[in-house]
Amino acid sequence: MALETLQGRNNVELLSGADMIARFLQDEGVEYIYGYPGGAALHIYDALFRQDKVKHILVRHEQAATHAADGYARASGKPGVVLVTSGPGATNAVTGIATAYMDSIPMVVLCGQVMSHLIGDDAFQETDIIGVTRPIVKHSFSINHPSEIPEVLKKAFYLASTGRPGPVVVDIPKDMTAPTERYEYVYPKKVKLRSYNPVSRGHTGQIKKAVELMLKAKRPVFYTGGGVVTGNASEGLTDLVQRLGFPITTTLMGIGSYPQSDRQCLGWLGMHGSYESNMAMHHADLVIAIGARFDDRVTNNTSKFCPTAKIVHVDIDPSSVSKTVRADIPIVGPAQNVVNEMISLVQGKEIAHPDALAEWWQKIDSWREERRNKLYEPSVADEPLKPQEVIEAICRQTRGEAFVTTDVGQHQMFAAQYYKFDKPNRFITSGGLGTMGFGFPAAMGIKINYPDDQVVCITGEGSYQMMMQELSTCKQYGVGVKIINLNNASLGMVRQWQDLNYKSRHAHSYMESLPDFQKLTEAYGFTALRVNTKEELEPALDRLLADKHELVFLDIYVDPREHVYPMQVPLGSMRDMLLSKTERT
Amino acid sequence: MRHIISILMENEPGALSRVVGLFAQRNYNIETLNVAPTEDPTLSRLTVTTIGDDRVIEQITKHLNKLIDVVKLVDLTEGNHIERELMLVKVKALGAARDEVKRTADIFRAQIVDVTPSLYTVQITGDAGKLDAFLQAMAPVGILEVARTGVSGIARGDKVLSL
Numbered sequence: 001m002a003l004e005t006l007q008g009r010n011n012v013e014l015l016s017g018a019d020m021i022a023r024f025l026q027d028e029g030v031e032y033i034y035g036y037p038g039g040a041a042l043h044i045y046d047a048l049f050r051q052d053k054v055k056h057i058l059v060r061h062e063q064a065a066t067h068a069a070d071g072y073a074r075a076s077g078k079p080g081v082v083l084v085t086s087g088p089g090a091t092n093a094v095t096g097i098a099t100a101y102m103d104s105i106p107m108v109v110l111c112g113q114v115m116s117h118l119i120g121d122d123a124f125q126e127t128d129i130i131g132v133t134r135p136i137v138k139h140s141f142s143i144n145h146p147s148e149i150p151e152v153l154k155k156a157f158y159l160a161s162t163g164r165p166g167p168v169v170v171d172i173p174k175d176m177t178a179p180t181e182r183y184e185y186v187y188p189k190k191v192k193l194r195s196y197n198p199v200s201r202g203h204t205g206q207i208k209k210a211v212e213l214m215l216k217a218k219r220p221v222f223y224t225g226g227g228v229v230t231g232n233a234s235e236g237l238t239d240l241v242q243r244l245g246f247p248i249t250t251t252l253m254g255i256g257s258y259p260q261s262d263r264q265c266l267g268w269l270g271m272h273g274s275y276e277s278n279m280a281m282h283h284a285d286l287v288i289a290i291g292a293r294f295d296d297r298v299t300n301n302t303s304k305f306c307p308t309a310k311i312v313h314v315d316i317d318p319s320s321v322s323k324t325v326r327a328d329i330p331i332v333g334p335a336q337n338v339v340n341e342m343i344s345l346v347q348g349k350e351i352a353h354p355d356a357l358a359e360w361w362q363k364i365d366s367w368r369e370e371r372r373n374k375l376y377e378p379s380v381a382d383e384p385l386k387p388q389e390v391i392e393a394i395c396r397q398t399r400g401e402a403f404v405t406t407d408v409g410q411h412q413m414f415a416a417q418y419y420k421f422d423k424p425n426r427f428i429t430s431g432g433l434g435t436m437g438f439g440f441p442a443a444m445g446i447k448i449n450y451p452d453d454q455v456v457c458i459t460g461e462g463s464y465q466m467m468m469q470e471l472s473t474c475k476q477y478g479v480g481v482k483i484i485n486l487n488n489a490s491l492g493m494v495r496q497w498q499d500l501n502y503k504s505r506h507a508h509s510y511m512e513s514l515p516d517f518q519k520l521t522e523a524y525g526f527t528a529l530r531v532n533t534k535e536e537l538e539p540a541l542d543r544l545l546a547d548k549h550e551l552v553f554l555d556i557y558v559d560p561r562e563h564v565y566p567m568q569v570p571l572g573s574m575r576d577m578l579l580s581k582t583e584r585t
Numbered sequence: 586m587r588h589i590i591s592i593l594m595e596n597e598p599g600a601l602s603r604v605v606g607l608f609a610q611r612n613y614n615i616e617t618l619n620v621a622p623t624e625d626p627t628l629s630r631l632t633v634t635t636i637g638d639d640r641v642i643e644q645i646t647k648h649l650n651k652l653i654d655v656v657k658l659v660d661l662t663e664g665n666h667i668e669r670e671l672m673l674v675k676v677k678a679l680g681a682a683r684d685e686v687k688r689t690a691d692i693f694r695a696q697i698v699d700v701t702p703s704l705y706t707v708q709i710t711g712d713a714g715k716l717d718a719f720l721q722a723m724a725p726v727g728i729l730e731v732a733r734t735g736v737s738g739i740a741r742g743d744k745v746l747s748l
């Protein structure tokens with residue numbers, strides 16, 4: 001069935017507000033939206049029903065809709081779209097909006113709202129969602145008249161996906177979508193906002209200064225973040241780093257922005273970053289930060305951060321620059337443009353101190369060597385599996401090419417440490433907010449859009465139980481996500497902190513009465529295997545990955561006593577780390 | 586240091602709450618705040634006085650600029666500027682104090698804008714320091730009510746805050 005259209009003046013179509021929304025999403029090229037219906041959104045749902053270009057995925061909890069849209073956005077670089085009803089529908093989406101906000105992920109959230117004449121009356125299912133989400137959105141809009149819908153939606157998509165991306169909420173009172181009122185619909189190809197002009201290029205003079213410092217540096221290190229991934233600058237960055245021959249470390253969000261298998265990549269940095277990354281940062285004389293925000297999980301104590309380094313900071317968001325650590329050379333601009341300018345400036349130039357750089361590499365290699373084969377002790381004989389060896393096996397079996405989503409906790413850090421990514425947009429994790437429950441729905445959103453890729457969700461039994469209802473969604477749409485539950489029967493990361501700071505008093509970090517995950521999965525009609533030993537691991541992984549389109553769940557019992565190391569010592573510098581239960585720097 | 590930041594923003598519902606919310610969310614302080622539409626009805630001018638070191642002020646202005654509703658802003662304290670605030674004060678005016686209030690008002694170039702047998706309502710404009718001084722002078726007489734607009738300001742000379 002087609003949208004109910006009428007011809008108005010000059011053959012311009014007349015559409016209801018609801019039909020405008022459906023049509024706009026089509027014209028915007030949106031393929032999938034994720035949502036959950038309810039009273040205030042029903043006109044919109046009816047409009048979606050009467051068309052078949054935009055496909056709606058019915059999740060089982062609105063939080064999952066936001067994570068699914070978010071996962072898709074992280075994998076594709078395009079905005080994810082969510083549709084929820086007013087009140088509880090909208091408030092259920094809040095955690096997912098905050099998750100996207102913290103990691104600068106483009107997302108458009110359409111919220112139904114009570115009829116405009118009821119707003120402010122504490123009407124049934126009324127929540128001031130604009131107010132609730134104000135600190136966690138890039139911007140938000142309320143629709144005041146149905147005829148505004150095309151332009152407001154265009155603005156929402158434009159804001160969500162340009163500059164420093166982020167979530168945008170659009171609040172839509174039910175009467176704005178009434179089927180009886182029709183207005184002219186024209187798809188706005190472009191919008192302009194007089195107060196919003198994201199920078200398109202960095203300051204040439206500043207870039208020149210930065211390059212001069214780079215060419216003169218003796219102990220340089222690149223430190224790159226999620227901005228390189230969202231800013232599509234990985235290719236340029238790789239080129240630049242290789243031309244200069246400098247070491248590079250990335251943030252958790254920047255994983256894959258430079259190939260991890262390359263010798264110049266030191267892994268990622270910060271709280272649980274690699275020893276060599278943190279050591280290199282601490283001893284560097286020049287830190288070139290691109291699309292990274294000097295987050296406290298990276299810097300540790302800012303007063304002890306990189307004591308001998310000059311800092312170049314490239315970011316598209318001026319408020320990110322010099323926020324926590326003062327930049328010597330601030331450059332406001334998109335990562336891609338700035339990196340490309342840097343490449344053209346270093347072209348044909350020699351670095352001033354090749355001997356110093358060689359010496360720097362010797363130092364770095366010696367740090368690497370110090371920790372080689374000491375990262376963890378693989379399990380022997382009857383011992384429980386180590387989570388680290390499980391991740392290494394998954395990486396091998398998927399040849400490092402899968403989309404990997406995680407939840408939050410030890411398993412997340414192990415996944416980041418032991419799965420090696422050579423491409424951006426592949427490691428998908430809630431870095432800024434650290435949202436347990438993110439991984440599974442995010443994987444679902446990715447798999448729906450990339451059905452022929454392997455999409456692996458690495459989760460923990462704590463996090464998984466926050467969003468496991470989405471098995472039902474996967475059943476409905478045949479979503480072949482691969483779920484790996486690193487089951488340590490505890491809130492491992494909490495337990496680790498309790499071991500270290502509370503004399504192992506495990507206050508509420510032990511998961512008593514875990515469900516039988518195998519039966520639970522089977523209840524939804526999927527296959528699950530339980531893995532206890534090393535011998536069982538490889539065959540189980542084979543089974544997991546055998547059919548790309550089949551959801552399989554592996555419940556892998558791992559050693560609950562394992563800790564994530566290295567771990568920065570609170571209030572220390574970057575080089576102050578615990579390296580194992582018994583060693584520290 | 587105290588700064589006076591003047592903002593031109595979209596005259597739209599929600600814009601003010603975003604500005605105020607930003608201060609609360611990021612733990613910046615607001616000393617005074619006022620807002621009203623400008624000669625262009627699509628724009629409001631909001632003036633806020635805040636206290637912070639250079640780093641904090643830099644962050645405040647950057648975050649304000651990031652708000653989509655904020656079109657333009659200026660930190661007036663960076664240059665020569667005129668600062669004004671308007672205050673209405675009700676003071677007791679009985680017996681000898683009645684003349685005393687009148688005299689003090691004259692000294693401050695304040696006007697008595699309303700009278701009852703027992704009190705005066707005084708209107709006074711000036712910078713915050715002058716208003717504070719007037720309140721101090723009135724304290725012994727007995728202040729009954731104070732209404733201040735908060736600081737408004739504009740740059741001296743040719744500098745203009747407009748689109």
Ligand SMILES: Cc1ncc(C[n+]2csc(CCOP(=O)(O)OP(=O)(O)O)c2C)c(N)n1
Nearest residue numbers: 409410411436460461462463490491492493
């Ligand atoms: C929604 C939410 N609640 C609480 C936390 C705090 N938290 C961080 S890690 C963690 C434990 C996670 O347990 P699990 O998913 O089993 O992972 P593990 O650490 O055992 O690998 C908790 C409770 C959080 N990050 N998110």
Ligand SMILES: [Mg+2]
Nearest residue numbers: 460461490492
């Ligand atoms: Mg666990």
